[in-house]
Amino acid sequence: MQVGTVDFLMSTNKQYIGRFAPSPSGPLHFGSLVAALGSYLQARAERGTWLVRMEDLDPPREMPGAADDILRTLEAYGLEWDGGIMYQSQRHEAYQAQIEAWLDDQQAYYCQCTRKQIKLAGGFYPGSCRDLRLGAAGNAIRLKVDTPVLAFNDLLHGHISIPAPLAAEDFIIRRRDGLFAYNLAVVLDDIEQGITEVVRGADLIEPTGRQIGLYRLLGQPEVRYLHLPLAVTENGNKLSKQNHAPAIDKTNPRPALIAAMGFLGMQPPVDLVSSSVRDILLWGTAHWQVANLPATTAITLAHSAPSSG
Numbered sequence: 046m047q048v049g050t051v052d053f054l055m056s057t058n059k060q061y062i063g064r065f066a067p068s069p070s071g072p073l074h075f076g077s078l079v080a081a082l083g084s085y086l087q088a089r090a091e092r093g094t095w096l097v098r099m100e101d102l103d104p105p106r107e108m109p110g111a112a113d114d115i116l117r118t119l120e121a122y123g124l125e126w127d128g129g130i131m132y133q134s135q136r137h138e139a140y141q142a143q144i145e146a147w148l149d150d151q152q153a154y155y156c157q158c159t160r161k162q163i164k165l166a167g168g169f170y171p172g173s174c175r176d177l178r179l180g181a182a183g184n185a186i187r188l189k190v191d192t193p194v195l196a197f198n199d200l201l202h203g204h205i206s207i208p209a210p211l212a213a214e215d216f217i218i219r220r221r222d223g224l225f226a227y228n229l230a231v232v233l234d235d236i237e238q239g240i241t242e243v244v245r246g247a248d249l250i251e252p253t254g255r256q257i258g259l260y261r262l263l264g265q266p267e268v269r270y271l272h273l274p275l276a277v278t279e280n281g282n283k284l285s286k287q288n289h290a291p292a293i294d295k296t297n298p299r300p301a302l303i304a305a306m307g308f309l310g311m312q313p314p315v316d317l318v319s320s321s322v323r324d325i326l327l328w329g330t331a332h333w334q335v336a337n338l339p340a341t342t343a344i345t346l347a348h349s350a351p352s353s354g
């Protein structure tokens with residue numbers, strides 16, 4: 046073993062495991078680059094491990110080829126991950142086994158309510174099917190929420206409260222079309238991968254209470270959360286495939302990388318853009334500080350933002 050490798054291993058922080066978990070609904074855009082870069086820099090600055098998990102949980106919303114395209118884009122941007130990639134499409138057995146255990150314990154139940162019925166009942170699911178003992182056919186599966194999580198601490202935003210009706214709602218863990226719910230998959234996978242800290246976009250603040258509730262129910266150690274500001278368009282929408290956010294340029298990564306650092310409150314020197322991608326990321330790792338992040342959940346991008354590639 047080379048001396049350099051020993052140094053590296055000794056300086057690795059085995060207590061920190063972070064991740065980037067894209068959904069392959071389209072190519073990476075500036076908003077997803079911010080989430081990838083923020084989670085990468087936080088993990089690297091902590092000398093921790095950074096994993097990538099492909100959240101291919103919802104085939105109708107996926108774009109053929111997007112998963113590979115995302116991985117090639119991360120490579121072009123120098124965002125090298127540790128270990129293999131976990132694919133949610135290969136985790137169905139684990140999700141189903143957990144759901145069956147909860148059904149057996151009556152911690153979960155089948156529900157026949159439609160969206161329309163819930164809307165009419167005031168917008169939050171009132172637990173109508175809890176004790177009906179319905180069968181599987183055509184029904185969703187909900188988890189009984191007996192102890193709502195009403196607040197959590199975010200490393201950037203501090204104390205975040207969750208409105209009681211939302212926190213107390215029995216939520217869906219498997220949809221009526223048979224697809225597994227995001228909250229279930231993300232927590233079972235984060236546990237399986239030993240994740241210690243979740244760094245992701247602020248659009249996921251809302252489901253965080255449910256996710257913490259799952260850790261508690263499963264008796265697993267909870268993770269820390271850092272929700273990065275979200276890049277939004279001038280009309281307040283999150284950058285997404287639905288609102289035609291352009292793909293970031295794989296052939297010219299440096300300007301978008303520098304712009305993403307600026308978005309995350311860093312002040313890269315002007316000549317950094319002419320350095321290699323590797324050196325840009327080394328600069329970022331050395332200068333990364335959570336305290337420099339804008340303490341906001343959304344930042345509006347001007348038309349001229351480099352997301353146009």
Ligand code: GLU
Nearest residue numbers: 066067068100231245249
């Ligand atoms: N797959 C989710 C998304 O792309 C992110 C999940 C997470 O980071 O917890 O929005």
